[in-house]
Amino acid sequence: MSAIEILLVDDEIEFAETLAERLRLRSFKVTVVSRADEALTVLDAGLRPDVVLLDIKMPGLNGLDALGEIKLRDPDAEAIFLTGHSVASSSIEGMKRGAFDYLMKPIDIAELISKIEQAAEKRKEKSGGADGQSV
Amino acid sequence: MKLLSRIRGFTMSDEPGGSLNRRQGYAYLQRLFVAAAFIAVVLPLVVITLLGFFQYRSLFERDTSDKLRLDTQSAKQSFEFHIQETLSTMDVVAQGYSYGELFDQSKLDTLFIRLRNEYWWVVDLGTLDSSGVQRAYVGPYLFQGINYSDQEWFQNAYSRKTYVSDIFTGYRGVPHFVVTVTSGAPGTDRYWMLRASIDSEHLSNYITTINTDDSIDMFLVGVDGTMRTQSRNHGKIGDVYSVDLSTAGNNIALGQRDEQGSPVIVASTKLEGMPWILVLERRGYVYGDTWNQFQMQFIAIVVACALLALYIMFRVTRAMVSMIKRADERRDEMLAEAQHTAKLASVGQLAAGVAHEINNPLAIINEKIGLIRDLTEYSEDFPQRDRFLVLTDGAASAVKRCKDITHRLLGFARRMEVEKEKLHINDVIREVVSFVEKEALYRDIKLDLVLDDTLPRIESDRGHLQQIFLNILNNALDAVEKNGTVTIATMAKKPRTVRTIITDTGPGIPQNVIKHIFEPFFTTKIKNEASGTGLGLSITYGIVKKLCGHISVESSPGEGAKFIIDFPIECDLEE
Structure with a gap:
């Protein structure tokens, strides 16, 4: 089984880089960007991550709007919001817009990995279904 | 109006420098309410009471005055008739005699006896000629031949058909008055004057006879303002009567009070053809007992009503002030609660902001500690490896405690x-x-x-x-x-x-x-x-x-x- 590929979008670089390193230690393939528009650029360049980890509150395009753009480019994309924000309704809104789940910072790595694996599995199922339909 | 404006402008303050503190303020407000209610209720009650009182008293006075006026008229008629009857009898009897017979002693004796049969109070009788000499006399004194021409009564009576003199002592030294009847033209030989003397004591006796009401003091006052008969309240004959009767006609005087405060109603009337004023003086009202009883009952009822009104006003105003106080307290409680809620809301916002700001660095620390632990776990054994794991676990535990706090803080504030x-x-x-x-x-x-x-x-x-x-x-x-x-x-x-x-x-x-x-x-x-x-x-x-x-x-x-x-x-x- 190939490594799960993750796109981590968070303006807290220290956090994002450290989390990415921890995930890499666990054999995940992680790409880190600090802004939503950078994430779109990466996607436009052809990257198709299994799971997108998205901060909600970011400079420029916020996480909720970024999810919409990501879904435009990759309808099967599964996103998990990582938020330190107090307004849980934002996370609920994210769920409504098609996010897989959300986690409150500081996160528990085991819980995150569990969610990532579930999201990746879901994407895999969806991609397989889509392939089936296209045939 | 001032009181109303005080109530309208009433304010209280909890501040130390405020005009009134709460307790003083409520007590003051209650006093204001009681005063306002007192003015609105008790004052009209007192005014109505006084009006009723004076109206009722006026009725009593009018009633008493009317009765006294009737009594006065009755006494006047009786008195005037009494004297006039004597004069008329004298005149009629005298007219039955000739000029010469009237100066005849024996005839005058007969006339005197006839007169005394009807009018026993006549003391003596004399016949005077135009020069004022008493030429014939019947009576207990030796007055025959006395010339009265220099006497005031003679001068007054000389040219009048009939005359009643004032009381004087004269030659006999006893208070008395004379009644005279004249005939013939003054200054001529055919002129005569029949004179009868009556002791002044008879006037007092007669007044006692006609005065049947014990509550009335009836007496005669001379035109000079001194007593002509004995009075129960104004002394003996000759004393000065305290009431001014200079305008006395048929008059009723009200509004005087005696030493005990009882009303004194005085009626006076001038006696026709006599130099006296008849005075009837009544102390107290006709229905004095009824009036006194009414006064007592009236005062008792009014005082009871006023006390009851005051009591009710006191209770009602106390209840009103109590309601205001409770409303104020409720307002204060609501205000305090609103302030408390606002305070909590702002604290909540602050807490949420702080929690959020702490959350991000806490997430970094969490990841760094996690990475250190990961690296330690994924690395080969090295000195102090276990101690490293214990230390990172301790740090992770502290981060978790912080995380619990920030998450609860966020939970406190968030929607x-x-x-x-x-x-x-x-x-x-x-x-x-x-x-x-x-x-x-x-x-x-x-x-x-x-x-x-x-x-x-x-x-x-x-x-x-x-x-x-x-x-x-x-x-x-x-x-x-x-x-x-x-x-x-x-x-x-x-x-x-x-x-x-x-x-x-x-x-x-x-x-x-x-x-x-x-x-x-x-x-x-x-x-x-x-x-x-x-x-x-x-x-x-x-x-x-x-x-x-x-x-x-x-x-x-x-x-x-x-x-x-x-x-x-x-x-x-x-x-």
């Missing part, structure tokens, strides 16, 4: 999503009790449920309600010692509200703690207790408010604590 449903609050309470009953059993704490099963369902969120009751129950269980009791009661409360009261038999909460009990981080628990973050009740407060409810605490040290939570049946919850 949590709710799932609205219609539910029975008793069901929620029973569920929550099932969570804690084992702990209660283990600690020998009695859990009493007094639930009203007829309560209507309320619109609320089951999860949040559970959190509220769990928080309060946990606090109650923490407060209660072994063998203590925690009671949960539900009841209906108007309007359309369901009330839950959770009471414990713990040590109670001091007033200074109650004021801060819903503030974040306020705790009375020992620091190293796991649940002593001081956020439980502040979160509870926030959730209760979110569910349209109201929570309050009542407690006194040593008497346990009582948490009262009210929820309306309908609530516009934000889902």
Whole structure:
């Protein structure tokens, strides 16, 4: 089984880089960007991550709007919001817009990995279904 | 008007420099109300009373005056008739004699005897010629031949058909008066004057005879203002009469008072053809006893009414002031609660902001510690490796504690999503009790449920309600010692509200703690207790408010604590 590929979008670089390193230690393939528009650029360049980890509150395009753009480019994309924000309704809104789940910072790595694996599995199922339909 | 403006402009102040403090202010307000009510009620009562009193007294006076006037007229007629009759008889009898016979002593004796038969009070009788000499005389004195031409009475009577003199002592040295009848032209040989003397004592006796009313003092006063007869109240003959009768005609004088304060009504009338004024003086009213009785009853009724009015005014104004006081207190409580809510809201916002700002660096620390631990775990063994793991676990544990705090802080402030449903609050309470009953059993704490099963369902969120009751129950269980009791009661409360009261038999909460009990981080628990973050009740407060409810605490040290939570049946919850 190939490594799960993750796109981590968070303006807290220290956090994002450290989390990415921890995930890499666990054999995940992680790409880190600090802004939503950078994430779109990466996607436009052809990257198709299994799971997108998205901060909600970011400079420029916020996480909720970024999810919409990501879904435009990759309808099967599964996103998990990582938020330190107090307004849980934002996370609920994210769920409504098609996010897989959300986690409150500081996160528990085991819980995150569990969610990532579930999201990746879901994407895999969806991609397989889509392939089936296209045939 | 000044009083009304005072009431309108009435203000109180709690400030030390304020015009009036609360207690003084309410007492002052009550005095103002009583004064206003007094002016509005008692004053008109007094005015009406006085009007009635004086009106009634005026009626009595008028009645008495009318009666006295009638008595006076009657006495005047009687008196005048009495004297005039004497004069007429003298005249008629004298006319029966010739000029010469009238000066004849024996004829005059006969005439005197005839006269005395009818008018026994005539003392003597004399016949005078035009020169004033008494040529014939019958009586107890030796007055025959005396010339009266220099006497005032003679001069006054000389040219008059009839005359009644004033009282004088004359030659005999005894107070008396004369009545005269004349005939013939003055200064001629055919002129004569028949004179009769009457003792003044007869006037007093006659007045006594005609005065049948003991309450009336009847007497004669001369034109010079001195007494002509004895008076009960004004002394003997010759004394000066105190009342001015210079204008006396047919007059009634009112408004005087005697030494005892009784009303004195004086009626006076000039006697026709006589130099006297007849005076009738009445002390007290005709129906004096009725008047006195009426006065007493009237005063008693008015005083009783005034006292009753004052008592009612006092009670009513006290009740009014008490209502105002309670309204003020309620306003103060609502104001304090609003301030408290605003304070909590702002503290909540601050807490949320702080928590959020802390959360991000905390997330970095968490990841760094996690990475250190990962690296240690993924690395080969090296010196102090185990110690490294212990240290990172300790740091991770501290981060988790911080995370719990920040998440609770965020929970306190954030708008949590709710799932609205219609539910029975008793069901929620029973569920929550099932969570804690084992702990209660283990600690020998009695859990009493007094639930009203007829309560209507309320619109609320089951999860949040559970959190509220769990928080309060946990606090109650923490407060209660072994063998203590925690009671949960539900009841209906108007309007359309369901009330839950959770009471414990713990040590109670001091007033200074109650004021801060819903503030974040306020705790009375020992620091190293796991649940002593001081956020439980502040979160509870926030959730209760979110569910349209109201929570309050009542407690006194040593008497346990009582948490009262009210929820309306309908609530516009934000889902």
